[in-house]
């Protein structure tokens with residue numbers, strides 16, 4: 001294999017799905033810092049992908065690649081499917097969803113504090129803002145239930 005010598009021969013399957021690569025600015029990798037089993041990534045190459053969520057084109061830069069594969073310990077075959085904005089939204093949504101899952105049962109109890117119900121509504125609304133699809137039916141039902149509970153009684157008892 002000559003991929004470690006001539007960047008033009010670089011195996012493109014490391015950039016599977018890329019719509020464009022800028023070979024002219026490629027940077028040599030320090031493979032001793034990489035996490036690989038058989039084949040390391042010899043080159044970091046600016047590569048453009050289409051984000052799976054917003055369908056916009058984004059650049060996965062050689063600097064970010066170096067960080068992933070030499071600092072963060074990411075396995076060499078990885079590549080991104082989301083642009084940075086969508087990735088950040090995705091992370092926040094995941095975090096909020098965990099919060100929702102752990103607190104919704106408590107929040108729905110009829111005698112739980114109104115402030116917890118309100119916070120849960122805020123969490124649900126934020127998850128909705130961050131989502132490209134509509135919320136699962138179960139979450140919408142729970143939102144209606146919380147709203148009804150809050151409207152149906154004086155929160156200060």
Ligand SMILES: [Zn+2]
Nearest residue numbers: 051054083086
């Ligand atoms: Zn995106």
